Amino acid sequence: MQRSLLSSGYGWGAVFFIFEKRNFVQTVFRILPLARMMILFWKGERLRMNKSSLRLVSFGLALMFALMPMAAIAEDQATPVVAAPAVQATTAAEAVTKLGVLKGDGQGVTESYLMKTTTRLQAAILLLRLIGKEQEALSYTGMVNFADAAKAGKASQPVLAYLKNHPEYGWGGTGTGNFEPSATVTSQQLYKVMLESLGYRSGTDFAYKDSLAFASEKGLFRAADATPFTNRDLAIALTETLQATPNGGTTTLLQGLIESKVISAENGKLLDGQRIDIHKTSDGASYLTDGKGMALYLFTKDMADLSTCQGACLTNWPVFYSEQLVIPEGMDAKDFGAVTRSDGAKQLTYQGWPLYYFLKDVKAGDVNGEGANSVWFLIKQPFYTIGLGTDAKLGNYLVDSSGVSLYYFDKDPMGKSVCEGDCLAKWPAFHADSVVIPKGLKAEDFGEITRTDGTKQTTFKGYPLYYFFQDAKRGDLKGQSVGEVWFVVNPAVFTGTTAGKTTPAPAAEKVTIEIKDYSFGPTLTVKAGTTIEFINRDEMKHNAVAEDGSFKTELLEMGQSATIKLDKPGTYDYYCDPHKSFMKGKIIVQ
Template identity: 45%
Template sequence: MKMNKRNKLTASLLTGWLLLAAAMPVTAAAETSAAPSVKTDAQVAAELGVLQGDGGGVTAGYLAKATTRIQAATLFLRLKGLEQTALAYKGSDNFADAGSVGDSNKTIMSYLKANPALGWTGTGEGRFDPLSGVTDQQYYKVLLEALGYKQDADFTYEGAIAFAKSKGLSGIAEAGALRNGHIATATVEALKAKLKSGSKTLAESLVEAKVIQADKAALVKYARIGVVNDAALGSYLADENGKTLYYFTKDPKDASACKDQCAVNWPVYYADQIQVSSLMNAADFGTIVREDGKKQTTYKGMPLYTFIKDEKAGDVKGQGVNDAWFVVSFPSVKVASQDGIGSYLADAAGNTLYLFTKDTDGKSACYGTCETNWPIFYSDHMAASGELKVQDFGTIVRDDGTKQTTYKGMPLYYFVKDAKAGDVLGQGVNNVWYVIPPSASDKQAEAEQPSAQAPAGKAYAMDIFNFEFTQPEITIEAGSSITFTNKDNMQHNVVSDSLVDGKPLFQTPLFGQGESYTLTFDKPGEYTYYCAPHKAFMKGKIIVK
């Protein structure tokens, strides 16, 4: 049979695809199960009544606020079962600066002064400094004492963080100045810990003291998925014992291709009740039913596994095995979007981040009442997703000694009136507060055009289908963007061949069928790229003019 050039090409492509398909695992679609019960630290703490928020409750704005000494002291009394006793105290002697807080807090300060054995003796010269901030070291001291340990007898103040880690408390280590979201994480962690006496957990003791309702106590027993920060790998997910969680690049979305001996080497992770960091989105977790009938937890459609050779918390021996197994990265900042506003920066939970046009030269001009209304954003281990580049983020030390994350030199803030993920109530406030487009390059330009999305350019679309980038070579104008959309029932990503300080110039996370990621190219040049799980045959080139 004769074959014309087009038919030969078609046959060649078909043959190549059949060979490729033969190399791919054949996986029956997994049955999706009822979603697991997933709650954040903040939700657990709020439902237990341990974290009570302000007048508006435990909102995103509240969690972003800086934690004060009077808050920490109140939580200490609550965890010791002494809060109501303190509020009923009738003594009149108090710290010199008691007038800076409301009546109930004045009463608590008076009670603490009358009971120095509790450890809250003030900051010197008769002062308590109720509105000053709290560090991770200070709050771990609070939690350790709530568990029955004593400073100078069981641990030193300088060694508080290390001692806390030895008792299983590490969720906010190295966080520095604390926000209420940190407090939620650390407090729930402490509720699971055993008292110094070893007879019961802190939560069990609070049930007995009727601080926590007995029917709510089961919340503390939820299996925890946390975030581990690593200098080499960035931030990634781990179970409550600190064992690393992995994904398998050959898994289609919401299905597992790991069976038989693979499943022995890579045990599936499953929990029907999960507690996660307040920075996470509970909706990202799900459950599938595997072919063998077992259930498996998923994160953004990726089935989760542990590795049989990981012997202790912190082991990452599965990273990169067979170029198919990787830790599950957790970005600190991502790109969100809304009609009328476009794309903008948000934290990992989707809470909007803002810039302040009065900030100059990478220095914050927001203090006092301003900072109360616009809490600062800080992440000690930055990881970014999508079109964002880690090298665009930095850290400044503010005048009060606290740290703040910057994006392209711009200090980042929350807005206290944003009550939930997706709120953008701070946009345009007083004509000085704006969301931050990922393409932002100059703060003053953004102030003049706060909704600008990118330099002049066009928007291009690139499908990923049949394990190919549908336009292997594309020419675009500087300032243009390309949206990659995955049409395969297999996860892919887009990774630059070029390295900056040893890291790809751009790298998207893996994204599944129907998901998209957009990259913007501002500078002329040639950019070659590949899909990491299928690097041998999935490659492309972008020419920017």
């Protein structure tokens, strides 16, 4: 029981650790209190314990002895942690609500309020509120008014009189002496007024019929196609007007309102930054841009290291950053963040991916960087459900939307998973409800299977995709080569599993395609000889017609089904006859 602590492995380990990491004098002063306590203990002067308790305390004291210098080292030599830059992303509706322009109805600015159509009077009052003229208008005593002012109600009649006598604010009425206060405002009417608020005069600087085109030239276009025009659309038009520069001015309308104390500098920060917009490519794909329409890209090599792009790379692919963002309605502010790069520069991220411009994109609408070197891709909307990561040794490989690695199991035959039980606990099945992929990948290569428990699993070229439970973050590749049967999927070289090549997967007796929400679902991959059942879950009648004429079902009522059998390998594109323009499907027969 009197055995010295130093005779134990724990004790010597602690002492050697201390002398290795700290100088002798510092160590002595730090451990004196512990040493005195331990001496008293070992002499039996203060404590009496049984043998098992003694061993436990001996271990605990030795551990304290070892850990104490670690704290001291951390205290003196801690590596500074660079906090992620703060980014505030807000929608137009949120911004003008915080600015006090939108106040909503009795329930505030709710979703139902934003969905309501905007009346001409409401739009006029909100504009006056925005530029700090609302109270002046409400207390206006001028008697000259629009012929139909009485339709607005007594409280609002001074506002109409004010607008009648202040045509510079753009509300001159309908040209018949009326204002039509309760009529729904149109985007053309609204943008004409926005242009007037910026100092452009209808009939002088632009013709009324060209209001939308002229407004677009000035950066006002985001609600131009709105029909009917809603309070949400009004919020969008108001924010872009605030960020525009008035005719002949050098600063934005927002900055002018801040200088005149109409808007506080603090609230003004909500719009003092970049916009994020959604544009479309010539083939109809939607992607993110900045407020000037310049495309934004991700770099697949930004996996474990978000600062992979350096030197000449950064010259060609400049970073995108703004502390403040105005994002499109429907986008999630939590998808946007920021990082501090290794060179100290700040960079915005979307769903964890750093954002870049491309040097050769010289005007709005250019997407010259799309697919460059198979590592640069647009930020598609909706975002990729299956994307690409790049590793120096492995090349490109499939990842989910967050950059987490996806694997295949070399023991899986085509169209089936043999990973069950404990295997599945370590290798969870991956499933994407829809397939959104980067340029260069083929949609027909992706499908899904139904597992034995009824859940769905996404496949690539007919083979199931998995996560690895030890991959905790983007860039982790801890599942690569595990047991020499688990591997990431390089889509350029993947041709199937060993099991799939040596043992053909048995044909399923029956595969069901549920027709619902006017969709046949994702691409289906089956073996030759499979019976395929179509079941209609919609109230509308549907059928399935092969483009090459190989099969055609009857029109199915809700709940009815029809079956076909495909014996010949190949790709079968098909459609629903009554909804041919948009309702299409694909079956791949191996």
